[in-house]
Structures are given as structure tokens and as C-alpha cells.
Amino acid sequence: MGNRISSGSVEVAPPPQQSPKKPGCKICCACPQERRARDECILLKNMDECEAEVSAFYACLLKEGFSAEEVNALKRNTKRM
Numbered sequence: 001m002g003n004r005i006s007s008g009s010v011e012v013a014p015p016p017q018q019s020p021k022k023p024g025c026k027i028c029c030a031c032p033q034e035r036r037a038r039d040e041c042i043l044l045k046n047m048d049e050c051e052a053e054v055s056a057f058y059a060c061l062l063k064e065g066f067s068a069e070e071v072n073a074l075k076r077n078t079k080r081m
Contacts, residue, residue, distance in 0.1 A: 021064075021065030022065055023064050023065040023066050024064070024065075027061065027066055027070060027074060030060070030061055030064050030066065031057055031060035031061055031064060034053070034056050034057040034060040035057055037053045037056070037057075038050065038053040038054050038056070038057045041053040041054075042054075058071050058074075058075065061074070
């Protein structure tokens, strides 16, 4: 009268795929602190000296849920000074 466990193989359903995180805003409004740090660095220094700030901004965009394609498109469209 209890639960019976079958001796057959047990099928385990794969874990549900996590849906990608949806950004809460447009890419132009995301990561304001990182964007500000990046912009200030670029205005005050040479672009080559701001690699850490630029990388932090793009990493933040990815963390906020923007796709790698969107971030790469933004990188391609960014003008070098």
C-alpha cells in the first residue's frame, strides 16, 4: 500500500532553460555611473588611457541583460577620438 518504485529507468526532465534577462531600459540609458566614468575619462585623457572605464561600461551593459550583439554594435558605432 505504499508508493512503489519501479525498477525501470527513470527519466529526468532537463532543467528548464533560463530565459535571457530583459533589460529594464534602452541601451542609451543603461549603466549611467559607468557611462559617466567612461565619458569623463575620454574627455580628460587619451582614449587609450580609458580602457578600464570603457570595458567596465560594456560589462555593465551585458550584466543588465543586453545581448552581446547589441553591445558589439554599440562598440562598432563608437567613434574613436
